Amino acid sequence: MTGCHPDGMLVLRLQGGEIEALGELYELYKNRIFRAALAITRDRQGAEDVLQEAFLRLFTHVDQIRTDVPVGPWLYRVTVNLSCTWLQKRRRRFPLLDSILDQLAAPLHLSPERLVERGEVYEAVQRAIANLPLSHRIVVVLFYLEGLNLSEIAEVVEIPEGTVKSRLYYARESLKELMAGRKPLSEVLYEFT
Amino acid sequence: MNSPEQFAVHPLDCLIRETLQAQVGDAEPSPRSWRRLRAQAAHLAAAKRGNHPRRWTLGESSRVDAHGWVAGWVFARGLVAFPARIG
Numbered sequence: 575m576t577g578c579h580p581d582g583m584l585v586l587r588l589q590g591g592e593i594e595a596l597g598e599l600y601e602l603y604k605n606r607i608f609r610a611a612l613a614i615t616r617d618r619q620g621a622e623d624v625l626q627e628a629f630l631r632l633f634t635h636v637d638q639i640r641t642d643v644p645v646g647p648w649l650y651r652v653t654v655n656l657s658c659t660w661l662q663k664r665r666r667r668f669p670l671l672d673s674i675l676d677q678l679a680a681p682l683h684l685s686p687e688r689l690v691e692r693g694e695v696y697e698a699v700q701r702a703i704a705n706l707p708l709s710h711r712i713v714v715v716l717f718y719l720e721g722l723n724l725s726e727i728a729e730v731v732e733i734p735e736g737t738v739k740s741r742l743y744y745a746r747e748s749l750k751e752l753m754a755g756r757k758p759l760s761e762v763l764y765e766f767t
Numbered sequence: 768m769n770s771p772e773q774f775a776v777h778p779l780d781c782l783i784r785e786t787l788q789a790q791v792g793d794a795e796p797s798p799r800s801w802r803r804l805r806a807q808a809a810h811l812a813a814a815k816r817g818n819h820p821r822r823w824t825l826g827e828s829s830r831v832d833a834h835g836w837v838a839g840w841v842f843a844r845g846l847v848a849f850p851a852r853i854g
Contacts, residue, residue, distance in 0.1 A: 593808050600801060609791040618794070625796050626804050633808045699786040718780070719787040746779060 582641030589636050596633055599645060606646070606720060607653050613715040614657040616704065620664070624656045650720070650730045654712050661708065702752040706745055713741040 578586070581602075587595035607628055611621035631652050632645070639648060703711060709731075716722045716730060728735045
């Protein structure tokens with residue numbers, strides 16, 4: 575079919591009721607979606623729930639999905655919204671626990687060697703990222719972890735490109751301040767390069 | 768000015784990127800996740816087609832109704848007969 579994105583072919587099959595097409599889309603996107611959800615929620619079970627719900631929504635809303643563009647941005651948008659909802663629910667239920675976790679901001683996945691080498695720096699940056707406002711953290715995750723460009727992030731989060739830029743700028747400045755409070759930034763960055 | 772693209776090769780960008788990658792690493796969802804999703808999708812698809820497993824067909828529902836009427840009649844009969852027998 576002309577003008578149909580490869581994802582669109584799978585969407586068409588899914589619209590025809592083929593659950594196997596959902597499996598193929600899941601295989602294509604599961605890791606990216608799971609890691610984005612994990613970076614935002616910082617909870618493995620939460621990320622699993624978000625992943626599950628995002629693909630269920632893809633299945634139930636498949637008739638509204640365009641076949642001429644990749645499914646990725648749509649999935650990212652749903653993932654970001656679901657992750658925010660998940661965080662809000664957890665904050666309502668466990669406000670104290672959440673604040674403690676934010677303070678600790680423990681690394682989720684570091685090998686022992688890396689912990690020794692750069693653990694302190696990573697931990698400081700992770701804490702700074704965890705302390706960013708949620709709207710800024712989402713933009714940082716999409717830009718740095720998922721590698722989306724400004725216009726893609728603007729489409730996913732449904733904000734103007736200028737706002738994406740300013741949120742990234744604010745996040746970088748916050749990180750600079752935090753690192754400067756810890757030790758001279760130039761020294762940290764020099765060590766890192 | 769203030770454009771993140773200007774800092775594309777800045778060490779701070781590398782630091783943020785590497786930190787996030789270290790945070791999530793090569794984490795993957797559990798294989799159970801797909802099985803659960805598939806089961807739920809199949810259930811939804813069945814409901815969409817009108818073959819919801821919990822929905823009775825017309826025949827089934829009339830049979831259940833018929834059984835209900837019979838049971839009700841036997842119960843009512845018992846209620847009437849019991850005081851007559853002891854009295």
